Amino acid sequence: MSAKVSTKNHKICLIGCSGRMGQEIQRLAQSMGLGKIICGVDTNSHQASLPVKNTIDQINAQDIDVVIDFSSPELFGKVVQWCAKHKKPLVSGTTGIQENHKKMLAAAAQSVGIAWAPNMSLGIATLRKALAVFSQIKEFDFQIEEFHHNKKKDNPSGTALLLQNSLQEAVGRGLPAPIGIRGGGIFGTHKVWAMSDEEVLMFEHQALNRGVFAKGALIVAQQIVAKGPGSYGIDDFI
Ligand code: NAD
Numbered sequence: 001m002s003a004k005v006s007t008k009n010h011k012i013c014l015i016g017c018s019g020r021m022g023q024e025i026q027r028l029a030q031s032m033g034l035g036k037i038i039c040g041v042d043t044n045s046h047q048a049s050l051p052v053k054n055t056i057d058q059i060n061a062q063d064i065d066v067v068i069d070f071s072s073p074e075l076f077g078k079v080v081q082w083c084a085k086h087k088k089p090l091v092s093g094t095t096g097i098q099e100n101h102k103k104m105l106a107a108a109a110q111s112v113g114i115a116w117a118p119n120m121s122l123g124i125a126t127l128r129k130a131l132a133v134f135s136q137i138k139e140f141d142f143q144i145e146e147f148h149h150n151k152k153k154d155n156p157s158g159t160a161l162l163l164q165n166s167l168q169e170a171v172g173r174g175l176p177a178p179i180g181i182r183g184g185g186i187f188g189t190h191k192v193w194a195m196s197d198e199e200v201l202m203f204e205h206q207a208l209n210r211g212v213f214a215k216g217a218l219i220v221a222q223q224i225v226a227k228g229p230g231s232y233g234i235d236d237f238i
Helices: 020-032 073-086 099-108 122-137 158-171 211-224
Strands: 011-015 036-041 066-069 090-092 113-116 141-148 179-182 189-195 200-206 230-232
Touching (some): 011 020, 020 036, 122 200, 141 158, 158 189
Parallel strands (some): 011 066, 113 230, 141 179
Antiparallel strands (some): 141 189, 189 200
16 A cells, blocks of 8 residues: 555554464564554464563553554454543454444444454555446446465455445445355455456456555554544545
8 A cells, every 4th residue: 555654653552463464564564664563462472572462451551552453353342342442543454253343343433543444455445446337337247256375264255245345336236245265375366257248357456465454554553543533444544
């Protein structure tokens, strides 16, 4: 994501700090100077280079400005509630969340800035907007396909569901569920197919590394601190 970044080095608590995304966020925060990660929450604290707690209740709210969360649906609800209680803005990319979690997010956004996005990349934000052109060929058949690494737990991906919503809005009807394929080390590929008897059109987005999501989350975290309560999307920070 390319965006104007505040120069203030906000203090971040990183939830899921030992995971794949957590490690990438730590690496980029340091190498790009995008905020200061001062503590983390994870049940796995092996080889951690920062103070790591088992639960978010052990974090001292006064020590931090903002929370970044890339963990699991199991932990997500507690994180949202903690942020609302302590009035700390939350940037979360955790996927596989349920309807009750979305209600919690909406309630928390009454008192604090919340940015939850199943995909933190500029490319996907742009693709969502581009899907509006399909309103011109709404009688075509449509199918979303997504590919991810074999460790990914949710299927279809949160990004595929997000694209599905935008696509259904554009064509004004329900469409077949996205197809999720799991294998190897693929960071994330999403394809949106439009098919008629005469022609086929396909939009494709490929994440070339995890850095694209990590950088997006860090940029949003730097900017959300200055915003008031509310529910924000990636578009609000581009
Ligand atoms: P991961 O499994 O590698 O890391 C998750 C970390 O969270 C692990 O270290 C785990 O120990 C910790 N954790 C999970 N539940 C916990 C709990 N209850 N208490 C304490 N620690 C807990 O996963 P990942 O690949 O880093 O992805 C994390 C999340 O981010 C997933 O939901 C994934 O789909 C999502 N994700 C989102 C984006 C995006 O752009 N929005 C991009 C990549 C991944």
